[in-house]
Each structure stands twice: as structure tokens, then as C-alpha cells.
Amino acid sequence: MTTATDSYNITTLNEFVIRRQADFPYAKGELSRLLHHVGVAAKVVNKKINKAGLVDILGRAGDVNVQGEDVQKLDLFANHHFIAALRATSECCAIASEEDQEITLFDDGLSRDAKYVFCMDPLDGSSNLDVNVSVGTIFSIYRRVTERGEHPDLSDFMQPGTEQVAAGYVIYGSSTMLVYTTGKGVHGFTLDPTIGEFCLSNPNIMTPQQGTIYSINEGNYAHFPQGVKKYLKYCQVVDPDTHRPYTSRYIGSLVSDFHRNLLKGGVFMYPSTRKAPSGKLRLLYECNPIAFIAEQAGGKASDGVGRILEIQPKDLHQRVPFYVGSRAMVEDVEAMLAEHPGE
Numbered sequence: 449m450t451t452a453t454d455s456y457n458i459t460t461l462n463e464f465v466i467r468r469q470a471d472f473p474y475a476k477g478e479l480s481r482l483l484h485h486v487g488v489a490a491k492v493v494n495k496k497i498n499k500a501g502l503v504d505i506l507g508r509a510g511d512v513n514v515q516g517e518d519v520q521k522l523d524l525f526a527n528h529h530f531i532a533a534l535r536a537t538s539e540c541c542a543i544a545s546e547e548d549q550e551i552t553l554f555d556d557g558l559s560r561d562a563k564y565v566f567c568m569d570p571l572d573g574s575s576n577l578d579v580n581v582s583v584g585t586i587f588s589i590y591r592r593v594t595e596r597g598e599h600p601d602l603s604d605f606m607q608p609g610t611e612q613v614a615a616g617y618v619i620y621g622s623s624t625m626l627v628y629t630t631g632k633g634v635h636g637f638t639l640d641p642t643i644g645e646f647c648l649s650n651p652n653i654m655t656p657q658q659g660t661i662y663s664i665n666e667g668n669y670a671h672f673p674q675g676v677k678k679y680l681k682y683c684q685v686v687d688p689d690t691h692r693p694y695t696s697r698y699i700g701s702l703v704s705d706f707h708r709n710l711l712k713g714g715v716f717m718y719p720s721t722r723k724a725p726s727g728k729l730r731l732l733y734e735c736n737p738i739a740f741i742a743e744q745a746g747g748k749a750s751d752g753v754g755r756i757l758e759i760q761p762k763d764l765h766q767r768v769p770f771y772v773g774s775r776a777m778v779e780d781v782e783a784m785l786a787e788h789p790g791e
């Protein structure tokens with residue numbers, strides 16, 4: 449039974465964001481409103497995902513369901529609802545999405561005057577949905593560089609990750625969590641479906657400096673750089689003093705693999721390969737937001753040579769090799785790559 453006092457131990461996402469607004473002396477609530485609407489869209493997507501297994505009743509993507517509605521692929525559904533939620537805030541003037549080749553401009557007067565732009569992967573790892581594996585939304589927020597009131601353009605998105613104002617992800621898993629940072633620590637909120645609120649569950653997340661989990665698709669081993677091959681062998685050596693062999697854990701859903709390693713310690717790796725010389729993961733709306741969170745939690749994020757957040761983007765959908773997680777482990781991979789260059 450919940451007593452009156454229990455219900456007042458809850459800090460909702462909205463309360464927390466507004467309370468932390470004091471961290472930004474010039475904040476007028478725009479970012480708070482953006483984050484609130486991200487939470488609203490996440491709840492809508494969460495509800496739809498929870499029914500994804502009922503395709504026989506609800507229809508497969510591309511079908512027309514019993515209500516005569518076109519059944520959307522869930523990643524297009526998520527894309528539509530995040531864009532709609534952000535348009536409703538009038539706090540964002542443009543969006544870059546993994547689902548759209550070009551940026552989406554919000555052309556109404558109010559939004560054109562907004563000071564933020566938004567990057568997102570609306571439903572990362574959506575192919576895992578068919579087998580009931582958790583997936584995620586990843587987002588990143590920047591101040592625009594074009595003049596407010598003018599048309600935003602690509603230059604607003606070609607900013608290094610160090611310029612991010614906020615970043616976060618939603619993980620639709622055994623529970624649904626929203627984890628974000630505005631540069632003042634990393635905070636996790638768990639959705640309580642009984643009250644429809646994201647409630648503070650993991651304040652000030654710090655990731656262990658050293659972990660014992662490594663996450664990589666070892667099926668690509670033959671194509672990895674020499675330094676990665678050396679690091680994997682290092683992980684597998686029996687040495688109780690350094691808690692090796694480490695544990696291999698790979699879900700194939702970036703948000704899920706990263707979230708587990710963030711809380712428990714570990715390193716996630718998606719290297720360049722001969723087939724994918726720049727790796728697979730996208731800089732703007734996968735690597736940069738995850739890197740911002742990793743660094744704010746005391747971890748590290750590298751492309752194998754340098755800091756992910758310092759990469760100057762050249763293309764909306766550019767890919768980069770990605771090594772992220774516990775600082776000591778990322779540094780070990782960087783050292784192996786430096787010592788054993790090339791394939």
C-alpha cells in the first residue's frame with residue numbers, strides 16, 4: 449500500500465529539469481520544455497513498442513490494419529512522434545534524424561526563432577524488436593549557429609560534440625528509462641506506468657573507471673584492426689590479478705550495451721573494418737550523445753585515436769569507429785591500436 453509520504457519521495461523528470469534550471473543562470477525554460485516533450489514522445493513510443501509483439505492482431509508494417517490505418521514500421525512511427533512533439537514545443541528550429549536524408553526545418557514563425565536544433569536516432573536497433581530485444585532512442589541538442597528568425601541550415605548541425613547543450617537516450621527494455629545530461633552529471637529516470645511519469649531512479653550516474661565487460665560483434669574478428677585483435681586476446685588471458693578473462697556481453701543494440709556497461713563498467717567497441725572503413729555507427733546522433741554521457745559519467749569515448757566529441761562533422765550521416773565506456777578500458781584499446789597499427 450502506498451502511503452501519502454511515499455508518493456512525495458518521487459521526483460519526476462519535469463520537476464528535476466526545472467529544479468536544475470538554476471544551473472543555467474540565463475535559462476528561460478526552453479531546454480526544460482524540450483526535455484519535457486522528449487519525455488512525452490518517449491511515453492508514446494514506449495506504449496506502441498509494448499504492443500509490437502501483437503503484429504498478428506495489429507498488423508505488420510506496410511499492412512492496413514482493421515481500423516483501415518496504415519501500419520507503420522516502428523522506427524518511422526517513432527520518427528513521426530518525436531518530430532511532432534518537438535514541433536509542438538516551438539523550442540527547436542530543425543531536426544536531423546537517422547530516418548531522414550535531409551534535415552527537417554520547422555518553418556512556423558515561433559520555431560524559426562527557436563534557439564536549439566535536435567539530432568536523433570528515433571529507434572536505434574529496431575530490427576531487434578522482432579525478437580523482443582530492447583531498443584532505444586538517442587538524442588542530442590545544440591544551440592543553432594544561424595541567426596534566430598533566419599532559416600536554419602546544415603551549418604547548425606556541423607558542430608563538434610563538445611558544443612552539445614544536452615544529450616540522452618531512452619531505453620525501451622524490461623523497464624523504460626530516460627538517461628540524460630546537460631553537462632552537469634548524468635541522471636536516469638524510470639517510467640512508472642501506473643502514474644505515467646519518468647521518476648528519478650539513478651541520480652548522478654558515475655561509470656566505474658575499470659570494468660570487466662567487453663562488448664563487440666566478434667563475428668567481424670577477421671576484419672578488425674590489429675590493435676583490436678590484440679585487445680580482445682588481452683581480455684581473454686587468464687590473470688586473476690586483473691580480473692581476466694573479462695566477460696563478453698553483446699546485445700547488438702547500442703543503447704542496451706552502453707547502458708549496461710555505464711552502470712556496471714565495461715567497454716563497447718564498434719571498430720572500422722575493411723567492409724566499413726569508418727565503422728557503422730553515426731557520429732551526430734549515436735556516437736556524440738553517447739560520448740557526452742560517457743564523459744559526464746567519468747568515462748571516455750574515442751574513435752581509436754582521439755576524442756569523439758572533438759571530431760568536426762563533415763556530413764549529417766557520417767560514421768566513425770567507436771570505443772566507449774570505462775576510461776581505463778578505452779585507454780587500453782587506444783594503446784593497443786597505437787602499438788599495432790593497421791589491419
Ligand code: P6P
Pocket residue numbers: 572573574575665700701702703728
Ligand atoms: P552489428 C543496431 O542496428 C545498431 O545500429 C546499434 O544499435 C548496434 O550497436 C549495432 O548496430 C550492431 O551492429 O553489426 O553488430 O549487428
